[in-house]
Amino acid sequence: MPNQYEIVWKACLEIIKDNVNEKSFTTWFEPIKPVALENNVLTIQVPSQFFYEWLEEHYVTLLRKSIKRELGPDARLEYRIIVEKSGGKQSIVNYPNYNSGMNENPESFMPITVGNTIKNPFVIPGIKKINIDSQLNPIYNFESFVEGDCNRLARAAGYAVAQKPGGTAFNPLVIYGSVGLGKTHMGQAIGNEIKQAFPNKTVLYVSSEKFTNQFIEALKGNNVNDFIHFYQLIDVLIVDDIQFFANKDRTQDIFFHIFNHLHQNGKQIVLTSDRAPKDLEGLEERLLSRFKWGLSADMQMPDYETRMAILGKKMYTDGIELPQEVVEFVAYNITTSIRELEGAMISLLAQASLNKKEIDLELAKKIIKNFVKTTSREVSIELIQKTVCDFFNVPVEKLKETTRKRQIVQARQLSMFLAKNYTKNSLKVIGKHFGGRDHSTVIHSCQTVLDLMDVDKEFRENVEELQKRIQLSKL
Numbered sequence: 001m002p003n004q005y006e007i008v009w010k011a012c013l014e015i016i017k018d019n020v021n022e023k024s025f026t027t028w029f030e031p032i033k034p035v036a037l038e039n040n041v042l043t044i045q046v047p048s049q050f051f052y053e054w055l056e057e058h059y060v061t062l063l064r065k066s067i068k069r070e071l072g073p074d075a076r077l078e079y080r081i082i083v084e085k086s087g088g089k090q091s092i093v094n095y096p097n098y099n100s101g102m103n104e105n106p107e108s109f110m111p112i113t114v115g116n117t118i119k120n121p122f123v124i125p126g127i128k129k130i131n132i133d134s135q136l137n138p139i140y141n142f143e144s145f146v147e148g149d150c151n152r153l154a155r156a157a158g159y160a161v162a163q164k165p166g167g168t169a170f171n172p173l174v175i176y177g178s179v180g181l182g183k184t185h186m187g188q189a190i191g192n193e194i195k196q197a198f199p200n201k202t203v204l205y206v207s208s209e210k211f212t213n214q215f216i217e218a219l220k221g222n223n224v225n226d227f228i229h230f231y232q233l234i235d236v237l238i239v240d241d242i243q244f245f246a247n248k249d250r251t252q253d254i255f256f257h258i259f260n261h262l263h264q265n266g267k268q269i270v271l272t273s274d275r276a277p278k279d280l281e282g283l284e285e286r287l288l289s290r291f292k293w294g295l296s297a298d299m300q301m302p303d304y305e306t307r308m309a310i311l312g313k314k315m316y317t318d319g320i321e322l323p324q325e326v327v328e329f330v331a332y333n334i335t336t337s338i339r340e341l342e343g344a345m346i347s348l349l350a351q352a353s354l355n356k357k358e359i360d361l362e363l364a365k366k367i368i369k370n371f372v373k374t375t376s377r378e379v380s381i382e383l384i385q386k387t388v389c390d391f392f393n394v395p396v397e398k399l400k401e402t403t404r405k406r407q408i409v410q411a412r413q414l415s416m417f418l419a420k421n422y423t424k425n426s427l428k429v430i431g432k433h434f435g436g437r438d439h440s441t442v443i444h445s446c447q448t449v450l451d452l453m454d455v456d457k458e459f460r461e462n463v464e465e466l467q468k469r470i471q472l473s474k475l
């Protein structure tokens with residue numbers, strides 16, 4: 001017979017499972033052990049302090065909601081943490097669930113889906129403006145957002161909007177870009193900044209999905225007017241992922257209505273989308289044309305330096321330290337999205353925390369392999385050429401031409417030098433890859449690089465940086 005706490009915890013896990021992705025579930029919830037249930041306090045055991053902090057920071061609402069659902073409104077949660085002592089001894093520390101006051105307001109939108117009842121926040125008569133919960137997460141702010149070429153326009157426009165909501169030409173501000181590049185972060189940062197600077201303004205962040213669901217509920221409950229009325233109270237409306245409005249004609253209709261009202265009254269609208277407005281299929285022309293009134297700014301994948309800066313900032317705020325070579329390795333190899341970048345770092349920390357192991361390059365390589373598709377990469381002449389050209393910001397084709405521009409000559413010579421050192425190709429083959437130059441040119445280039453490295457410190461540093469990047473790409 002399982003114990004009562006095991007039964008309760010199992011039921012909680014069912015709810016949790018529906019609300020987090022599989023990876024998070026395996027990493028953060030499977031290792032948890034229920035250990036006691038007394039006076040409506042459920043105690044769960046977690047493997048480390050870090051683990052506990054992570055749960056409290058990221059999953060407290062979900063944990064609380066699921067436990068209350070199982071045990072009623074008075075239920076509480078306590079943690080038991082296994083603390084490693086010297087000599088391999090373990091001791092146990094109990095912690096309360098700190099953030100238990102969070103999201104107490106029953107009228108706030110539910111940040112998670114427990115079952116399928118969505119509370120409709122608009123039926124309360126005489127709703128007070130001041131009571132509207134902005135649905136913002138304070139960790140997404142301008143401080144924690146790293147600027148780079150990839151997001152400069154969006155950030156600048158976002159910042160301008162935050163200083164003067166409704167008072168710039170950027171209305172609406174549409175931020176677009178593919179998944180995991182910081183759109184939600186920027187949208188929320190704008191909201192948080194405005195709330196700080198203009199406490200009287202009502203800011204609301206909502207995903208287009210939630211907006212749609214609320215609208216459907218309002219239709220069912222016959223209170224569409226309340227719904228519209230509520231949204232018309234907002235001073236700064238941030239709607240995330242508007243691509244989900246596609247082909248939902250009635251929702252678009254109502255949104256159009258609200259949009260016009262807010263815009264006419266000088267209220268600020270911020271929208272995000274996973275593609276440029278012109279590529280949004282299934283959206284009515286009259287809405288798309290409204291989007292063109294303001295500014296559309298795109299977000300791209302950050303380059304290597306910005307990725308390093310993002311990891312650096314993340315470690316700093318989380319108070320964690322990783323060896324420099326591990327950070328470089330992660331930044332170099334994760335090129336798909338910032339979310340993946342953070343995911344990789346979190347996996348490293350989780351693994352290290354679970355196995356009580358230091359994170360070194362070896363462990364990092366093992367874990368990162370799960371994140372990158374190509375597990376083993378040969379260093380090819382093409383890869384070297386691309387690495388060098390990215391570094392100097394010159395087009396790869398130029399290496400094959402006869403241009404004598406200094407920067408290109410340098411990139412060409414360096415690529416040959418690196419190709420000789422990092423690949424097994426003959427001088428002849430290398431020469432071929434550079435527009436059919438002969439082997440003596442390759443020898444000459446290598447010699448020039450060696451000579452320059454002797455006398456020019458900056459040049460030497462560039463070569464070292466490139467060598468590092470090429471090393472890193474050899475998983």
Ligand code: ADP
Nearest residue numbers: 144145146179180181182183184185310338339
């Ligand atoms: P999107 O909404 O575009 O899918 P998110 O805004 O959710 O992406 O970003 C994914 C993760 O990456 C978030 O944790 C976010 O904080 C982080 N992130 C994105 N861009 C930056 C940035 N420029 N600086 C720091 N962190 C960032």
Ligand code: MG
Nearest residue numbers: 183184185240
């Ligand atoms: Mg998003």
